[in-house]
Amino acid sequence: MALSMSAAAFCGSLRRNIWSTILVTNAANSVVRFENVGMRYGAGPEVLRDITFALPPASFHFLTGPSGAGKSSLLRLMYLANRPSRGMVSLFGDDVSKIPRRALPELRRSIGVVFQDFRLLDHQSVFDNVALPLRVAGGKESQIRKHVSELLQWVGLEDALHNLPSTLSGGEQQRVAIARAVISRPRLLLADEPTGNVDDAIAVRLLYLFEELNRMGTSILIATHNEGLVSRFKHRQLHLEGGKIEFRHTGSDA
Ligand SMILES: Nc1ncnc2c1ncn2[C@@H]1O[C@H](COP(=O)(O)OP(=O)(O)OP(=O)(O)O)[C@@H](O)[C@H]1O
Numbered sequence: 001m002a003l004s005m006s007a008a009a010f011c012g013s014l015r016r017n018i019w020s021t022i023l024v025t026n027a028a029n030s031v032v033r034f035e036n037v038g039m040r041y042g043a044g045p046e047v048l049r050d051i052t053f054a055l056p057p058a059s060f061h062f063l064t065g066p067s068g069a070g071k072s073s074l075l076r077l078m079y080l081a082n083r084p085s086r087g088m089v090s091l092f093g094d095d096v097s098k099i100p101r102r103a104l105p106e107l108r109r110s111i112g113v114v115f116q117d118f119r120l121l122d123h124q125s126v127f128d129n130v131a132l133p134l135r136v137a138g139g140k141e142s143q144i145r146k147h148v149s150e151l152l153q154w155v156g157l158e159d160a161l162h163n164l165p166s167t168l169s170g171g172e173q174q175r176v177a178i179a180r181a182v183i184s185r186p187r188l189l190l191a192d193e194p195t196g197n198v199d200d201a202i203a204v205r206l207l208y209l210f211e212e213l214n215r216m217g218t219s220i221l222i223a224t225h226n227e228g229l230v231s232r233f234k235h236r237q238l239h240l241e242g243g244k245i246e247f248r249h250t251g252s253d254a
């Protein structure tokens, strides 16, 4: 995996952003589409209201907004942990309320998720945590060993392969969670505050990893409070506030 972004990759990214702007209106093509979605927990108030947007294939967006705005809730609807209280959510062109139950595991395997609280398997090593999605997909063990080792090297954890997650720092656990989410090159990557526990240099390195994945065709949505990253990496923004969503443009994306 290349360590820094090449000029060609940069131009590719720029081209994609132009397409992202055009395709966002082409709903049929969308990886994710929300139409008038509302969501509440139990009998509580709506935390998301009248949310309508679409994410085109191979797009890259940041999801911003104050604490409590509903970023994690929005992501939960996308990885099918919650259902909307009203409106329609579609993934890869299919209305999720109409997808048969037996098709859900495969759909879930197309989505990589970095959880805000990591959710690593405590009794399994770092290596086994990251290898899990490839093993579930039936990959060959020799290939798995190669891919997992390469990726753990990229995120700076090559010396922690055999450690249990509980022996790692918060930032190290976060990098394991990221490696596990990207290892199988999902069609859609949802990352909830993926740089919340790491220093700036590592955060930038992780963003390069996400950009590389994006260059290979994965649509990326990253919930973040890190304004430095949002202004440095010129990707489009979905901004949530007061239960409502709006698109924002930054720098070269405008
Ligand atoms: N399991 C839950 N049960 C009830 N209410 C919840 C639950 N999870 C979140 N909420 C409420 O939904 C609203 C949105 O929360 P959410 O976690 O989606 O915000 P967020 O934008 O991700 O915040 P942060 O930036 O702090 O992670 C908040 O008012 C929160 O209290």
Ligand SMILES: [Mg+2]
Pocket: 071, 072, 073, 116, 192
């Ligand atoms: Mg959150």
